[in-house]
Amino acid sequence: MPESLFQPEDKYMTMLPEAKLYIDGVIRRASGDKTYDNTGPWTGEVVGKAADASREDVDAAIAAARRAFDRTNWSTSHAMRFELMKKYRDLLYANRQKLVDISRYEAGAAIGAAARAQVDGALFGMDGLLECFPLVKWEEDRGIRRDYGFDTARIVTHEAVGVVGAITPWNVPLYVNIGKVVAALLAGCTVVLKPAPDTPLMGTYMGELAAEAGLPPGVLNVVTSADPAMAGEMLVTDPRVDLISFTGSTAVGRRVMEKGAATLKRVFLELGGKSANIILDDAPNFAQTVMGGMVVFHAGQGCAYPTRLLVPKSRYEEAVKALEMGYAGFASKWGEIDEPTCIMGPVISRRQMDRVMSYIEIGKQEGARLLAGGKVRTDKGGGFFVEPTCFVDVRNDMRIAREEIFGPVLVVIPYEDDEDAIRIANDSEYGLGGAIFSGDKERAIRMAKRIRTGSISVNGGVSITGDLPFGGYKSSGIGREWGREGIEEFLETKAIGIRA
Incomplete structure (x- = not known):
């Protein structure tokens, strides 16, 4: 069996590793070493500490993601990305037991739920995204059309949107984190992941494995904060962030749309349901x-x-x-x-x-x-x-x-x-x-x-x-996650006309 993340003194009381920030390829503590308590749902007691990011930390994460997108070949090297994401997937599988441990003690998942929807569902979902990646069309030949007395050859290209702010909930953190982060990275975007304050370790552990997989610095950044709104509002309002992918309540989703309107940000929302x-x-x-x-x-x-x-x-x-x-x-x-x-x-x-x-x-x-x-x-x-x-x-x-x-x-x-x-x-x-x-x-x-x-x-x-698109009608959201459609949500479309 894979190594467990910890050996609890008893079945309820244990301490999880400290959840640290992952910014520009570096796993580190928050500015001033500030932390907050990670409370375990089974006991109501503290089960760990998490880095409490400052505004400066969040700004550094956004800047790192912007640099990685603008100054590296991450967005254009499709084959390189694909190979790195497969390596990342293999590392997640190799550390499955640690992921189960985190979901149990941090998210309060019973073993039957932790092993199914919490972890295996997330890992199988990543398999599905990787299977869909070869189906994405990066360039299409739209043929020659004669207008205004001359011929034009037309090409339509699909390219990464840019920097993505991924804001995720506490209920199934690994599943939602993978749905946003992996799809965006496969599309060629760079990402700042902001997990829910209740489940910080799952997100930061994904950052640690990203470093081990060799993802270039700044491609994935993870910031945790006790403040449920500060980091998210920075991502939503910052003009360096091109797209927000949010999962959470409909009320907060409406606020994300409102705040993102000032910079005409593309916003994807996966919201509530009944x-x-x-x-x-x-x-x-x-x-x-x-x-x-x-x-x-x-x-x-x-x-x-x-x-x-x-x-x-x-x-x-x-x-x-x-x-x-x-x-x-x-x-x-x-x-x-x-x-x-x-x-x-x-x-x-x-x-x-x-x-x-x-x-x-x-x-x-x-x-x-x-x-x-x-x-x-x-x-x-x-x-x-x-x-x-x-x-x-x-x-x-x-x-x-x-x-x-x-x-x-x-x-x-x-x-x-x-x-x-x-x-x-x-x-x-x-x-x-x-x-x-x-x-x-x-x-x-x-x-x-x-x-x-x-x-x-x-x-x-x-x-x-x-491998199937997921999302809602009406107040349940805008856009689709997972599947080929979920990857394509992170792409821009460009038409090129070449006089023949």
């Missing part, structure tokens, strides 16, 4: 399929997670009984840090725990029926544990059905027929993900094409992978 999981009346293994809609994986902290379960009124009571049984059976299967099959741990922070609990209270006040959960579980330890929670008898106009909770909370909404299910699914400001289950595949596909979301699963099919 995705619908539609179980049709003819779904095989109906009860089991309904139970599969429980929101428990990684404590529901996923933007595309289907947190609205739509079930037919004709089988509503059957669905509610299945969920009651499912939640009762899951009651003892979560919140265990050393259990390999466990897929649900704590939420990321006390602030997030309080947010989730406030929505649970809102659900009660709105008149939804609490079928399961609804409590903070202090018996699990000093961390941020919220029970798997399910509300039934929910209307789609309730706040718990309309607003992103980002916790282990499922709302169950009955519908009349297929048209009503489509109407409810689309009656949302969001449009990121979703799912449909039916015994009639063609029926499900017809419905899927009418759901206004960027990706949707039919009968359990995987619609979010490294």
